[in-house]
Amino acid sequence: DAKTTQPTSMDCAEGRAANLPCNHSTISGNEYVYWYRQIHSQGPQYIIHGLKNNETNEMASLIITEDRKSSTLILPHATLRDTAVYYCIAITYGQNFVFGPGTRLSVLP
Amino acid sequence: NAGVMQNPRHLVRRRGQEARLRCSPMKGHSHVYWYRQLPEEGLKFMVYLQKENIIDESGMPKERFSAEFPKEGPSILRIQQVVRGDSAAYFCASSSATGRHGYTFGSGTRLTVV
Numbered sequence: 672d673a674k675t676t677q678p679t680s681m682d683c684a685e686g687r688a689a690n691l692p693c694n695h696s697t698i699s700g701n702e703y704v705y706w707y708r709q710i711h712s713q714g715p716q717y718i719i720h721g722l723k724n725n726e727t728n729e730m731a732s733l734i735i736t737e738d739r740k741s742s743t744l745i746l747p748h749a750t751l752r753d754t755a756v757y758y759c760i761a762i763t764y765g766q767n768f769v770f771g772p773g774t775r776l777s778v779l780p
Numbered sequence: 781n782a783g784v785m786q787n788p789r790h791l792v793r794r795r796g797q798e799a800r801l802r803c804s805p806m807k808g809h810s811h812v813y814w815y816r817q818l819p820e821e822g823l824k825f826m827v828y829l830q831k832e833n834i835i836d837e838s839g840m841p842k843e844r845f846s847a848e849f850p851k852e853g854p855s856i857l858r859i860q861q862v863v864r865g866d867s868a869a870y871f872c873a874s875s876s877a878t879g880r881h882g883y884t885f886g887s888g889t890r891l892t893v894v
């Protein structure tokens with residue numbers, strides 16, 4: 672699996688967009704980028720995933736650079752309930768998910 | 781349309797007792813994964829199972845820990861002779877055969893060893 676690098680922590684004002692970066696410079700052609708989050712003491716929650724095209728769903732948008740070496744998860748209007756640890760994982764289908772330390776996002780009132 | 785069901789939610793065991801954690805995957809999912817999260821630490825992969833088969837147990841401690849996913853019934857993570865260091869949150873996840881849509885996680889079992 673490609674190693675991913677994320678900032679340890681970030682703050683975001685409530686109502687503003689939260690942009691969470693992830694570097695995956697060694698990603699291979701068949702590895703997808705997945706994002707999960709874990710709200711305090713709950714099970715991880717799937718957010719979104721993509722291969723090379725930008726993706727959007729009801730929770731977030733995923734922007735993947737053309738060279739696929741980095742991506743950004745965008746929460747368009749962050750709320751206090753979005754405070755969580757966000758994990759970026761690069762993986763091929765069928766492999767086990769390995770969670771790194773992630774980014775601790777704090778949404779501030 | 782139940783998700784991944786784990787029980788019990790909380791489990792207290794005395795040192796030396798056995799702990800059994802159960803996980804029922806999402807309907808239609810045939811792959812189960814167990815993760816452990818120690819207090820203030822990240823999620824660590826333990827084991828990956830399909831029905832009646834252990835596919836990858838590279839994250840399982842060599843002693844006292846075992847897992848199964850029988851043909852009928854939930855997956856079981858069993859910890860024998862628990863010690864205080866086993867106190868953690870244990871999460872189960874399931875996926876379809878392709879894993880195309882990632883994992884769906886349960887709410888976890890919080891094990892406390894006293």
